[in-house]
Amino acid sequence: MARQLRIEYEGAFYHVMARGNRRNPIFVDRKGGDEKLFLETLGECCKRSGFEVWAWVLMKNHYHLVIETPQGNLVEGMKWLQNTYTRRFNVKHGEWGRLFGDRYKAVVIEDDRDLGVSGEGGYLSTVIDYVHLNPARAGLIDDERGQSLLEYRWSSLSKGYGISPEQRVKWLKAESGLNLFGFSDRAKDRREFVKRLDDRMAAEKGDECGLREIEGQTLQSTLRRGWYWGKQEFRETLLDRLEKLKGSDEKSRDYTGGAQGGDHSYRMAEQIITEGVAHFGLEGGTREAFMSLQRGAVQRVAIAWALCRRTTVAQKWIAQRLGVSNAANVSQQVRRFEQKEKKKRDVEVDEWMEKMRSHIESKVK
Numbered sequence: 001m002a003r004q005l006r007i008e009y010e011g012a013f014y015h016v017m018a019r020g021n022r023r024n025p026i027f028v029d030r031k032g033g034d035e036k037l038f039l040e041t042l043g044e045c046c047k048r049s050g051f052e053v054w055a056w057v058l059m060k061n062h063y064h065l066v067i068e069t070p071q072g073n074l075v076e077g078m079k080w081l082q083n084t085y086t087r088r089f090n091v092k093h094g095e096w097g098r099l100f101g102d103r104y105k106a107v108v109i110e111d112d113r114d115l116g117v118s119g120e121g122g123y124l125s126t127v128i129d130y131v132h133l134n135p136a137r138a139g140l141i142d143d144e145r146g147q148s149l150l151e152y153r154w155s156s157l158s159k160g161y162g163i164s165p166e167q168r169v170k171w172l173k174a175e176s177g178l179n180l181f182g183f184s185d186r187a188k189d190r191r192e193f194v195k196r197l198d199d200r201m202a203a204e205k206g207d208e209c210g211l212r213e214i215e216g217q218t219l220q221s222t223l224r225r226g227w228y229w230g231k232q233e234f235r236e237t238l239l240d241r242l243e244k245l246k247g248s249d250e251k252s253r254d255y256t257g258g259a260q261g262g263d264h265s266y267r268m269a270e271q272i273i274t275e276g277v278a279h280f281g282l283e284g285g286t287r288e289a290f291m292s293l294q295r296g297a298v299q300r301v302a303i304a305w306a307l308c309r310r311t312t313v314a315q316k317w318i319a320q321r322l323g324v325s326n327a328a329n330v331s332q333q334v335r336r337f338e339q340k341e342k343k344k345r346d347v348e349v350d351e352w353m354e355k356m357r358s359h360i361e362s363k364v365k
Contacts, residue, residue: 004227005245007108007238010072013054015127015223018082018104019062026061026089026099027154034089035154038063039169041085046171049077054124054173055131058154059138064131066109066124068173078104107223108238110230112180119182120196123230126212126219128177129197132157133210136201143202150194162194227263239267265312272310272356273321276303279352290323300324301333302349306356308334 020026027034035058042065045051050073055066069077086099112122119125135141135152149155150162160174165185168174175185181196183189201209212219215231222229228238276282280299282289293300300322307318308330315327324330 005242006075006106007241007245008069008072008074009241010070011111012069012072012074013109013111013124014065014067014069014074015107015109015131015229016065016067016078016104017062017223019101021098021101023061023101026063027058028093032153034092037088037092038085039159041081041088043169043171044084045077045081048080049073051077051171052173053156053171054177055128056156056172057131057134057152059134064134066127066131074106078106105223107226108228108230110228110234115231118180121212121214122180123214125180126214127223127229128180129200130210130212130219130223131155132161132197133201133204137207137209139206141201143198148194148198149201150198157194157197162190235263239263266317269307269311269313269317269321272306273303275355276306276352279355280348293323296333298337298346298349301337302352304330305334305337306352310356 027038029035038058042053042056046053050069050071052068052070053065054068055064057064067074082100082104089099090096109127110123112118112124115122117123117125120129132149132155135149135155136143141147141149141152150158152158156172156174160168160172161177164187165175178185178189178193181193183193204210210219217226217229219229228235276299277289280302282299283292290300304318304322304324307313308315315330319325319327319330322330324333
């Protein structure tokens with residue numbers, strides 16, 4: 001499967017999650033020695049990379065981080081963190097080999113401060129809550145037993161947001177996190193911050209605890225299968241960055257996969273359709289341009305050919321978008337179109353094909 005490109009830039013926010021290999025534990029010391037070792041390693045990582053951590057939680061076989069990268073160096077910093085902790089863990093326990101499973105997942109988060117959002121309901125704030133509510137979602141903390149999330153030892157709530165600045169590590173942005181929710185870094189406000197989370201735990205039971213939906217985008221599906229958490233405008237900005245990454249010499253051998261690649265491919269498909277409508281002088285907007293064409297019209301087939309050769313969008317999508325009866329018909333028409341390539345064509349079609357081929361060749365080079 002193609003690997004997603006890591007979108008890196010100065011000041012980027014990420015939700016990062018990694019699991020143990022085969023979902024095995026990454027913290028096995030019953031006295032918490034491994035958790036302490038991981039946090040010490042994370043602190044060193046922050047010094048080396050400049051990472052700023054806004055929230056974290058350590059579970060039995062995985063961890064969650066909300067980090068900011070002022071230097072735009074997510075890959076470099078995460079490589080050092082995971083490799084170093086793996087080496088130290090293996091030395092301590094007499095183990096060898098990989099500790100973590102597949103690649104860590106990193107979802108880019110829109111900065112609430114750029115949106116003028118304060119309190120619950122923003123993109124960054126929902127992820128911070130999600131991380132702090134993780135022990136409740138896993139059933140490790142239960143309000144019905146009279147417990148508070150503050151009792152879970154291995155999260156930035158108990159080790160940062162719920163204690164005074166003098167007691168917490170310097171690399172945790174707890175004060176900024178409190179401010180994001182409209183709280184100050186005073187004892188009273190810290191207690192209110194914890195109470196707010198405990199109230200959410202009591203109101204949102206089980207697997208739904210900490211989940212949110214914003215403008216039709218669900219946090220659960222995003223963190224599991226998505227690649228960004230933010231508004232559509234934020235997505236477009238990231239896709240612009242992704243286009244530059246794919247065109248750079250350093251990253252040219254890497255390709256996008258999953259939801260990120262899908263979004264990029266559909267965006268490219270719409271650009272091709274817009275170019276095709278303009279090239280062939282079709283009337284109406286890109287949604288209406290194909291309605292007046294006859295069945296099997298060469299302009300429609302030429303655009304379908306370009307979509308099949310330059311993108312990875314599904315043929316079913318092409319059929320619906322271009323007004324073709326079904327996906328099989330798209331495949332059949334494109335195949336016939338290519339078989340007639342050596343025969344004389346309409347000048348407009350020849351120019352279109354040459355234009356699309358030059359795009360493809362530039363990508364390959």
